Every structure is written in structure tokens, then in C-alpha cells.
Amino acid sequence: MNEPLKWYEKNGPQGDVAVSVRVRLARNLQGYPFPGRLNDAGKKQVLEVIKEAVLGPNSLFAGVFAWVPVSSLSRTAAVSLVERHLVSPEFISRPQGRALLLSKDESIAVMINEEDHIRIQVLQEGLSLKEAWKTASRLDDALNERLSFAFDPRLGYLTQSPIDLGTGMRASLVLHLPAMEESGVIGRTASNLSKLGLSLQSAWGEGEEATGCLYQLSNRVTLGLSEEEALSNLETIAMQLLRQERGAREKLMQRLDTQDTVARSLGILQNARLLGQGECLKLLSNVRLGAACGFLKGVSLGTLNSLLVLTQPATLRLPSGQEELPGEEQELLRARLVRRMLANRVEMPEEI
Amino acid sequence: MICQHCGKNPATTRIKRIVNGQLSETAICSDCARKMGYGPLLGDWSLPLGSLLGGLMEEEAEPEIRCKGCGITFEEITRTGRVGCAQCYQTFGQRLSPMIQRIHGNTSHRGKSPAKAQLTLQPQTGMRVVPQKTSLLEEKEKQLRQAVEEQNFELAVVLRDEIKAMKEGKNHE
Numbered sequence: 001m002n003e004p005l006k007w008y009e010k011n012g013p014q015g016d017v018a019v020s021v022r023v024r025l026a027r028n029l030q031g032y033p034f035p036g037r038l039n040d041a042g043k044k045q046v047l048e049v050i051k052e053a054v055l056g057p058n059s060l061f062a063g064v065f066a067w068v069p070v071s072s073l074s075r076t077a078a079v080s081l082v083e084r085h086l087v088s089p090e091f092i093s094r095p096q097g098r099a100l101l102l103s104k105d106e107s108i109a110v111m112i113n114e115e116d117h118i119r120i121q122v123l124q125e126g127l128s129l130k131e132a133w134k135t136a137s138r139l140d141d142a143l144n145e146r147l148s149f150a151f152d153p154r155l156g157y158l159t160q161s162p163i164d165l166g167t168g169m170r171a172s173l174v175l176h177l178p179a180m181e182e183s184g185v186i187g188r189t190a191s192n193l194s195k196l197g198l199s200l201q202s203a204w205g206e207g208e209e210a211t212g213c214l215y216q217l218s219n220r221v222t223l224g225l226s227e228e229e230a231l232s233n234l235e236t237i238a239m240q241l242l243r244q245e246r247g248a249r250e251k252l253m254q255r256l257d258t259q260d261t262v263a264r265s266l267g268i269l270q271n272a273r274l275l276g277q278g279e280c281l282k283l284l285s286n287v288r289l290g291a292a293c294g295f296l297k298g299v300s301l302g303t304l305n306s307l308l309v310l311t312q313p314a315t316l317r318l319p320s321g322q323e324e325l326p327g328e329e330q331e332l333l334r335a336r337l338v339r340r341m342l343a344n345r346v347e348m349p350e351e352i
Numbered sequence: 353m354i355c356q357h358c359g360k361n362p363a364t365t366r367i368k369r370i371v372n373g374q375l376s377e378t379a380i381c382s383d384c385a386r387k388m389g390y391g392p393l394l395g396d397w398s399l400p401l402g403s404l405l406g407g408l409m410e411e412e413a414e415p416e417i418r419c420k421g422c423g424i425t426f427e428e429i430t431r432t433g434r435v436g437c438a439q440c441y442q443t444f445g446q447r448l449s450p451m452i453q454r455i456h457g458n459t460s461h462r463g464k465s466p467a468k469a470q471l472t473l474q475p476q477t478g479m480r481v482v483p484q485k486t487s488l489l490e491e492k493e494k495q496l497r498q499a500v501e502e503q504n505f506e507l508a509v510v511l512r513d514e515i516k517a518m519k520e521g522k523n524h525e
Binding site: 028030032033034036037137140141144145148149150151152153154155156158159160161162163165166167169221222223224225226227229230 | 421422423424432433434435436437438441448451452455456457459460461462463464465466467
């Protein structure tokens with residue numbers, strides 16, 4: 001394996017609770033209507049202008065980014081991009097006139113002609129908000145050398161939706177909160193956070209059960225706060241949630257029933273022949289709790305993070321090249337992948 | 353119950369507010385609710401975001417004005433919750449600002465500015481394109497510091513006056 005590790009295959013700072021961060025910047029070109037008001041020819045023109053700026057002669061980015069027109073992707077490949085959090089579901093729903101700039105380690109994904117002409121996204125493992133912001137801002141500066149962005153001194157960066165006016169920045173964190181979920185405080189916490197201009201919502205899976213205790217914490221205020229202020233608000237709150245979760249985990253992991261659940265979950269993942277998506281997510285969440293608390297030794301959080309991404313339906317069948325797989329074959333593939341990646345011997349303490 | 357605000361119509365809406373940790377409750381009629389800006393916010397939250405945003409904007413029956421940049425009408429923006437182009441923020445500035453205030457509060461941008469000198473539209477001068485003020489101001493201030501360092505006081509005086517004029521102009525906005 002000489003391929004660089006993808007961002008979601010690593011474990012980052014505060015990785016026991018903080019799975020990943022994403023910083024998104026919305027930018028629009030001057031002189032072109034926003035994507036919602038562009039016809040296909042107009043969108044194509046915007047694509048060309050941006051492609052020229054990023055990948056044209058003398059560009060520093062030529063070797064960094066792959067240019068991916070959305071219409072060139074198979075359905076599975078497109079859905080897999082959503083599962084890897086690289087694009088929004090809306091982005092692939094209407095492929096015409098849209099393209100993605102994607103870095104090799106998939107940590108930078110620039111959506112072109114989504115809601116705005118340009119949406120820079122930087123994704124990183126762990127709680128690396130400032131680093132992700134720096135990368136996004138540098139890319140923003142570099143693009144700005146060749147492209148003029150719509151900006152107003154009072155309203156900031158001008159965006160298609162007035163909600164994003166100002167910095168155009170949305171920063172979000174994926175947090176693994178099994179102990180807080182177990183103690184039933186998520187709902188209350190979420191409503192308190194909304195008063196502070198932050199939102200906490202389920203980040204993964206579909207339906208209410210298959211969330212894997214993964215939550216997305218993000219800023220909502222874009223006007224009147226600088227990027228640094230918004231980021232440090234978010235980080236302060238995230239650190240409080242981290243402390244709360246760690247405290248709750250410590251108590252939770254001392255309970256025999258929790259230890260049993262964690263150990264059994266690992267047993268199923270290491271041995272199952274068929275694994276459904278919802279079940280897999282739930283079990284991975286249990287094992288992640290055990291590994292993060294040091295109860296399970298020999299399972300890396302990086303491995304678990306990548307399994308969270310790779311066991312999703314479209315990403316799972318992507319290597320097979322199949323557009324569709326019967327349910328059982330899909331479950332077989334998933335179980336095989338999980339067994340292979342969790343094959344290491346795992347140690348855990350004797351029960352007392 | 354009669355509206356506690358106008359004292360005329362039957363109250364249909366209860367407004368709960370927490371001020372300094374104290375919960376206060378007011379019962380008002382739908383007309384007063386709308387006037388006080390509560391109306392559309394109490395609408396159906398299950399609506400798609402677009403029409404919800406649309407609900408935040410006041411609808412007015414004025415002659416149709418189209419944005420010169422993209423041809424959109426205000427009615428279309430209201431319906432979709434999406435602005436057509438950068439110029440719309442100028443064309444419909446006054447009509448958009450209540451909604452922007454409702455979303456963000458009465459505030460202005462404090463974050464990053466484009467590094468490159470930008471051309472933006474000035475509300476006062478209509479559609480004329482003028483250089484962006486902040487970066488120009490920063491540039492002048494930089495020149496002023498340099499002029500002072502080089503003891504080029506004649507230039508410094510000119511720059512100082514220009515900066516003063518620009519700052520005053522800015523305060524009028």
C-alpha cells in the first residue's frame with residue numbers, strides 16, 4: 001500500500017471523542033449570477049474559469065487536485081462521495097454543470113456550482129479546527145489570486161443563501177458521544193447549544209437508531225463574528241462536551257454490562273459472516289468506546305474510523321465495480337472487510 | 353383572552369421570552385404578532401428551508417423590479433429564499449435587510465476580506481463600480497506610515513486628509 005492514508009483513516013488530536021473536523025468556505029465569482037440562476041451554458045463557463053484558475057498553466061495545484069466532473073461519475077461513485085462526507089447529497093442530485101476538485105488524501109474537496117460557485121472544504125481527523133481553517137484560508141487566498149470573489153464590506157462574502165453571508169464559513173466536528181447518549185443528555189445539550197448559536201445533530205447513518213452515537217457540532221453564526229472567533233467558540237464548546245463525555249465514559253466503562261456489550265460487539269465484528277449496515281455501525285460504536293477508554297487493547301481508533309466510512313453501502317461496493325448488489329452479498333462483503341481489518345489479537349482486562 | 357398589546361382582537365399567539373433568566377409570557381393577536389415580527393417565525397417549521405426563508409421576508413405589492421445582474425425579481429427571491437447574484441444585494445438591499453437582520457442580528461462582517469483589491473458596488477452611487485473602501489483605506493494607512501518613516505511630511509499630510517475624509521465618509525454609511 002503506497003497510497004497516502006486518507007484523512008478518515010487516521011486518528012487525530014482528542015481522537016477518543018473527536019472523530020473529524022470540516023471547515024467549509026462559500027465563495028462566489030464576481031460577474032456571474034449564483035448557480036441557482038445559471039443555465040447549463042453559464043455553469044459550464046463558471047467551471048471553465050475555475051478549472052483554468054486552478055489547473056491552468058503555472059498553477060501550483062496542477063499535481064495536487066484531481067478534476068472530477070460529477071456527470072462523469074457512476075451512481076455508486078457519486079453516493080460514495082457523500083458517504084465520505086466529501087460532497088453534499090444535493091451536489092450529486094443534479095450532476096450537470098458541477099465538478100469536484102479533490103486532493104489525493106481526500107482532505108480537500110472543492111465543490112463547484114453547488115449552492116455557491118465555490119465551496120472549499122477541508123476535512124481532517126481529530127479536533128484540528130485551526131489547522132483545517134488555515135488550510136482552507138490558504139487555498140482561498142490562492143484562488144483569490146486568480147479569481148475575484150463577490151464581497152461587500154458590510155455583508156462580507158456574498159452568497160446565494162443569506163444564511164451564509166459574512167465569513168461564508170461553516171465549521172463542524174464529528175463527535176462520538178456514546179456515554180452522553182446512554183445517559184440521555186443529548187437532547188437537552190443540543191437545545192442549550194442552539195441558544196449559543198451552535199447546532200448538535202446526528203451525523204451518521206439513516207433513521208434514528210443507526211446513528212452510531214456520532215454527532216455533528218457546527219457553528220451557525222457567519223455574520224458579525226470573525227472566523228477565529230467562531231472557531232474558538234466552537235472549540236471551547238467542543239472541549240466542554242469532550243470533558244463531559246469522558247467523565248460519563250469512565251463511569252460507564254466500569255459497569256460489567258457495558259464491558260460485556262463492548263466485548264460481545266468485538267466478538268460479533270470479528271466473526272460475523274453477514275453484517276447489516278445498522279448493526280455494523282452500532283457494534284463499531286461500542287468497540288470504539290471500548291478502545292478509546294483503553295479497555296480494548298490492540299484495536300486502533302484509526303482502523304475504527306476508516307471502518308465507519310468504508311462499511312457504508314456505496315463505498316463498500318465501489319471496489320467491486322457493481323452498481324447494485326443483492327442485500328446478502330452486500331452484508332457478506334461488509335462482514336469480510338470488518339473481519340480482515342479487525343483480525344489483530346485484542347487484549348482486554350479480566351473481569352473482577 | 354384579549355390581545356395584551358392592542359387590547360382589541362382575541363389573542364391567538366403566546367410569546368414566551370426569557371429575559372435575564374425570567375420567563376415572561378404575553379398573549380397577543382395575530383396582527384400584533386405580525387407587526388412585532390413574530391408572525392412568519394411561528395410558521396410551519398417543516399417547510400423547506402427556502403420557503404421558510406421566504407417567509408422571513410416581507411412581501412410587498414410594488415411594481416416589478418428586476419435585478420440588472422441576473423434578471424430576478426424580489427418575489428422570486430422571496431419564494432425560493434435564494435438570492436440571484438451578488439448585485440441583488442444592491443438592487444434589493446433595503447428589502448433584503450430585514451431578513452438579513454432577522455437571521456444574523458443587526459451586525460456587520462468582521463471576518464476575512466479578499467486579499468486582492470476588490471471592486472464592489474456602492475449603494476450610494478447606484479450601479480457604479482468603485483474600489484473597495486477597506487482595502488483602499490488600509491493601503492493609504494500603510495502609505496502614510498511609510499511616508500512618516502521616510503519623513504516625507506508633505507505626502508503624509510495629503511494622505512492623512514484623504515484617510516480622514518474616507519473614514520468620515522464611511523461613518524455616514
